[in-house]
Amino acid sequence: MQPLFETRECRKGRVAYSLFAGTIMAAICAMCFYWIISQPVRFKVCRHSTFKERLLTREDKLPGVDIFVCTADPVMEPPIMVTNTVLSAMSFNYPPDKLSVYLSDDGGSQFTFYALLEASNFSKHCLPFCNKFNCAGTNAAEKEGCDQLPTLVYMAREKRPGWPHNFKAGAMNSLIRVSSEIDNGSIILNLDCDMFANNADSIQEALCFFMHEKSGHEIAFVQHPQIFYNTTPNDLYSNNMHVIVQVHSSKFNLFIFVFFILRICFDFCKILMINKVEFAGTGSYDAAMYCGTNCFHRRESLSGRKYLKDYRWNSDIEAKKKAGKTSQELEEASKVLANCSYEKDTQWGTQMRLIYGFAVEDVVTGLTIQCRGWKSVFYNPKRAAFLGMAPTTLDISLIQFKRWSEGLFQIFLSKYCPFIYGHGKIKFGAQTGYCIFLLSATLSLPTLFYVIVPPLYLLHGISLFPKVSSIWFIPFAYVFIARSVHSLIEAMNCGSTVKIWWNLERMWMIRRTTAFLFGFIDAIIKQLGLPRRHLHRLQRW
Numbered sequence: 157m158q159p160l161f162e163t164r165e166c167r168k169g170r171v172a173y174s175l176f177a178g179t180i181m182a183a184i185c186a187m188c189f190y191w192i193i194s195q196p197v198r199f200k201v202c203r204h205s206t207f208k209e210r211l212l213t214r215e216d217k218l219p220g221v222d223i224f225v226c227t228a229d230p231v232m233e234p235p236i237m238v239t240n241t242v243l244s245a246m247s248f249n250y251p252p253d254k255l256s257v258y259l260s261d262d263g264g265s266q267f268t269f270y271a272l273l274e275a276s277n278f279s280k281h282c283l284p285f286c287n288k289f290n291c292a293g294t295n296a297a298e299k300e301g302c303d304q305l306p307t308l309v310y311m312a313r314e315k316r317p318g319w320p321h322n323f324k325a326g327a328m329n330s331l332i333r334v335s336s337e338i339d340n341g342s343i344i345l346n347l348d349c350d351m352f353a354n355n356a357d358s359i360q361e362a363l364c365f366f367m368h369e370k371s372g373h374e375i376a377f378v379q380h381p382q383i384f385y386n387t388t389p390n391d392l393y394s395n396n397m398h399v400i401v402q403v404h405s406s407k408f409n410l411f412i413f414v415f416f417i418l419r420i421c422f423d424f425c426k427i428l429m430i431n432k433v434e435f436a437g438t439g440s441y442d443a444a445m446y447c448g449t450n451c452f453h454r455r456e457s458l459s460g461r462k463y464l465k466d467y468r469w470n471s472d473i474e475a476k477k478k479a480g481k482t483s484q485e486l487e488e489a490s491k492v493l494a495n496c497s498y499e500k501d502t503q504w505g506t507q508m509r510l511i512y513g514f515a516v517e518d519v520v521t522g523l524t525i526q527c528r529g530w531k532s533v534f535y536n537p538k539r540a541a542f543l544g545m546a547p548t549t550l551d552i553s554l555i556q557f558k559r560w561s562e563g564l565f566q567i568f569l570s571k572y573c574p575f576i577y578g579h580g581k582i583k584f585g586a587q588t589g590y591c592i593f594l595l596s597a598t599l600s601l602p603t604l605f606y607v608i609v610p611p612l613y614l615l616h617g618i619s620l621f622p623k624v625s626s627i628w629f630i631p632f633a634y635v636f637i638a639r640s641v642h643s644l645i646e647a648m649n650c651g652s653t654v655k656i657w658w659n660l661e662r663m664w665m666i667r668r669t670t671a672f673l674f675g676f677i678d679a680i681i682k683q684l685g686l687p688r689r690h691l692h693r694l695q696r697w
């Protein structure tokens with residue numbers, strides 16, 4: 157007998173729906189994960205202060221300090237700015253015979269070179285003057301007579317087609333070699349050319365960490381925050397995204413609810429608080445991130461040395477190599493070291509020193525140092541030690557964020573992922589602290605979803621959120637208010653105003669939906685080995 161009816165499963169669109177649900181689930185898990193890892197740094201925030209007067213009583217033991225300034229393009233980084241940085245570095249309140257300033261010019265520009273020459277002549281007049289009037293009493297230069305000035309070295313390393321020059325990491329590694337031939341100072345300060353020293357005593361303050369009796373020998377680097385003297389105007393950025401999504405089911409509310417709560421919970425990461433909460437928090441787990449500039453390094457740890465329990469600072473290693481050598485001899489010796497083929501088939505850039513192949517070479521380098529057993533400090537003194545120039549337009553700022561988020565995510569996807577590479581080597585709080593930054597690119601996806609889907613529902617006349625009269629309104633309202641108030645209080649505690657806080661909220665929304673998204677895509681493309689555009693470097697102005 158023939159059946160009178162049949163039942164058939166409607167398979168149409170099921171695969172598509174599974175994919176869709178899968179992505180939502182993945183996004184929820186990712187955000188949950190992100191929220192969890194952003195917690196440890198908030199539970200342990202430390203602040204340091206130093207007693208530099210006590211350090212001065214040990215003046216005889218002060219180490220040599222080599223300051224590295226990097227520049228790459230005379231147009232985008234005008235020589236006046238570069239020389240300003242160099243002069244500020246030369247005027248530290250520190251014995252001039254123990255201070256050397258190196259300028260690496262990747263542009264090999266005559267403008268920069270002659271500007272530096274002029275600056276060095278100028279310094280002969282201005283530095284003794286500064287020393288005399290700024291720091292009477294404590295200044296070592298004054299005691300030893302005003303005639304001595306810090307050593308000043310200009311380096312333009314060799315670049316050749318076909319040889320990877322590895323951007324700033326390559327420049328830093330050349331500087332490490334060249335400076336070891338000249339002064340071999342056991343402390344290295346790394347400055348970008350758009351930052352200048354804002355406190356003549358910063359070296360002494362940093363030395364308070366390195367020379368601390370009990371734990372100083374464990375410290376590899378002391379990172380200062382990047383603080384900018386020019387403000388960023390937060391222009392509005394219109395983003396035309398025409399996405400048409402057919403919505404079939406209004407039972408989707410649960411997803412939206414979870415999304416709503418999670419997005420709001422993790423949404424803490426604001427640039428102002430980064431310095432005072434997240435960076436300080438990772439520092440509390442002995443693993444402050446190296447951020448490429450404003451950072452004092454111990455030469456030995458930067459050069460790849462492993463920390464061993466019995467390690468003690470040996471000031472004898474600072475053999476003054478330049479003693480007895482003429483500057484011509486030093487120049488000849490340095491030329492070999494700054495040669496483009498010097499690093500061929502060596503461990504430079506692969507295992508140690510500045511690591512190559514990452515858009516954010518600094519962060520990955522800091523991580524490898526910490527995984528070799530060293531600790532690092534995040535020091536945010538009341539008076540900013542260094543001041544810098546921030547991007548002044550929205551597009552340049554977004555390009556910078558795109559490069560950072562991509563580079564950071566690239567580290568997460570590489571063998572240097574803190575959970576794997578750092579497992580058992582750095583504290584769990586430090587691993588999660590790193591990942592707050594390394595995973596920032598991934599935030600773009602849930603954010604995009606959040607900003608696109610609810611308006612589409614609205615356009616279709618489907619109500620996503622409960623009515624004000626409904627009891628279900630309470631959790632929504634609670635999460636929204638609690639999150640906003642917490643974020644505002646955190647910002648105000650860090651010295652921000654309501655307006656700054658509001659602008660930052662807006663900027664983070666813009667960054668997550670643009671820069672982070674492109675960073676995410678490019679990092680994935682690179683991971684898959686597909687062809688991609690070149691790194692955006694130096695498009696600051």
Ligand SMILES: O=c1ccn([C@@H]2O[C@H](COP(=O)(O)OP(=O)(O)O[C@H]3O[C@H](CO)[C@@H](O)[C@H](O)[C@H]3O)[C@@H](O)[C@H]2O)c(=O)[nH]1
Nearest residue numbers: 226227228262323324327348349447448449515516693694
């Ligand atoms: O081939 C290059 C490219 C850049 N630089 C110098 O590196 C510094 C920073 O480079 P830039 O590309 O302008 O990066 P920013 O986004 O401004 O810098 C931040 O992000 C970088 C990557 O994480 C870090 O290296 C920096 O220290 C940090 O300030 C500048 O002084 C450049 O002159 C070089 O020396 N050689």
Ligand SMILES: [Mn+2]
Nearest residue numbers: 348350449544
């Ligand atoms: Mn910079």
